[in-house]
Amino acid sequence: GGMISVASLTKRYREVAAVEDVSFRCEPGTVTGFLGPNGAGKSTTMRMICGLTPPTSGSATVQGVPYRRISNPGRHVGVLLDAAAQHSGRTGRETLVLTAQVLGVDTARVGAMLDRVGLPPKAAKRRVGAYSLGMRQRLGIAQALLGDPTVLILDEPANGLDPEGIHWMRSMLRDFADRGGTVLLSSHLLLEVEAVADRFVVIAGGRIAAQGTKGELLTKP
Ligand code: ADP
Ligand code: ADP
Numbered sequence: 125g126g127m128i129s130v131a132s133l134t135k136r137y138r139e140v141a142a143v144e145d146v147s148f149r150c151e152p153g154t155v156t157g158f159l160g161p162n163g164a165g166k167s168t169t170m171r172m173i174c175g176l177t178p179p180t181s182g183s184a185t186v187q188g189v190p191y192r193r194i195s196n197p198g199r200h201v202g203v204l205l206d207a208a209a210q211h212s213g214r215t216g217r218e219t220l221v222l223t224a225q226v227l228g229v230d231t232a233r234v235g236a237m238l239d240r241v242g243l244p245p246k247a248a249k250r251r252v253g254a255y256s257l258g259m260r261q262r263l264g265i266a267q268a269l270l271g272d273p274t275v276l277i278l279d280e281p282a283n284g285l286d287p288e289g290i291h292w293m294r295s296m297l298r299d300f301a302d303r304g305g306t307v308l309l310s311s312h313l314l315l316e317v318e319a320v321a322d323r324f325v326v327i328a329g330g331r332i333a334a335q336g337t338k339g340e341l342l343t344k345p
Contacts, residue, residue, distance in 0.1 A: 127152050127275050127306035128173060132182035135168050135330075142168040144330040145182070150308050150323075152274075155301045157321030158310040165330040166310040167205065170279050173308075174203050186275055198227045201275040202268030207260040207283070212253030216243050216263050219252060220270065227271040234270075241266040242292060257284025265293070275306045282316040294320040 128150035135143040143165040150156040160166050171177035173184040175192035186194065186201055194200055210219060220238060224231045238248045241262040252260065261281050268276060276297070282290050297307050297320050311317045317324070324341060326333040334341055 128156075128184070128186050128277070128308055129188075130169065130173065130182075130184045133169060133172055133179050133184055134181045135165075135172060135177060136180045141330050143172070143179075143327075146327065146330075146332055147182075148325045148332065148335055150275075150306050152304050152306050153301055154322040155297055155307040155309055155317075155320050157314075157317035157324045158308055158327065159312070159314060159317060159324055160310075160327035160333075161312050164312075164327045166312075166327060167279055168330075169327070170205060170277055170308070170310060173277060174201075174205065176205070196228065196271075198223075198271040198273065199229075200271075200273050201277060202271060202273035203276075204261075204264040204268045204278045204281055206279065207264040207281070208257060210252050210255075210260055210263060213251060215249055215251055216255070216259070217248040219263060220248075220266055223267045223270050229270055229272075237266045237270055241269070242289065258286055258289050261285055262289065265296075274304070275308075276300060277308045279310045280312070281309065282311055282313070290316060 131147050133143055133146045146169055158166055168177060172179045173191060175190060191197060216238065217234060220234045221231050224234055243262050247259065261284055265281060281293060285293060301307050309317055323337055325335045
């Protein structure tokens with residue numbers, strides 16, 4: 125069960141165990157805050173969930189199947205793994221039009237989506253290379269939302285966002301989950317996810333340090 129299900133997921137590189145025996149589930153209608161310091165294994169876990177990094181052992185499924193077996197995955201699962209990696213030569217609008225074409229979504233929806241994430245026409249006409257990290261995050265969130273998914277997997281989306289942007293993202297994610305969506309949201313800052321997450325999965329040194337609601341985490345020994 126679980127819209128996202130991670131079971132004994134392990135990734136070992138030559139010298140490091142990036143992720144070691146990690147298990148958790150994310151349920152519909154909830155935001156799961158995936159918390160841990162830099163280098164804890166959050167990105168590696170998320171990349172394994174999205175089929176971009178093969179696990180050494182263990183498994184991950186989204187909507188009951190490995191991500192790579194979902195047809196047109198972007199229509200079910202919105203993913204933002206590395207906002208800084210967007211192609212810098214295209215404008216924001218061109219980037220999102222391309223995403224729409226890949227997803228098979230009407231490109232007429234691009235303008236409204238750019239507006240929704242706070243990239244007005246003037247910003248959308250600029251090259252991504254001239255964007256701040258916060259603007260790249262907004263564009264990445266637009267890409268993730270464009271396919272009207274039911275699951276969102278976002279790696280450090282608050283990085284580079286200003287306080288207004290973080291506030292906007294929180295209400296967007298809350299609304300998404302309240303409509304039945306499933307969200308996995310990573311951060312190295314408790315403050316960024318505290319207000320929006322229903323549950324927390326805390327990872328450190330590649331291992332799960334704790335998981336549960338805030339109340340459970342505060343009362344568990
Ligand atoms: P986080 O996202 O929490 O910052 P990462 O998942 O990026 O953590 O990294 C976890 C650990 O795995 C770190 O020690 C990182 O240097 C290491 N790591 C990540 N990717 C690789 C790789 N391709 N080769 C070797 N080590 C890696
Ligand atoms: P993030 O924290 O966003 O994952 P990183 O800087 O950890 O960013 O990783 C960026 C890229 O470098 C990823 O493809 C990751 O797999 C790779 N990487 C990270 N750490 C190492 C490492 N110690 N050795 C080799 N590749 C690494």
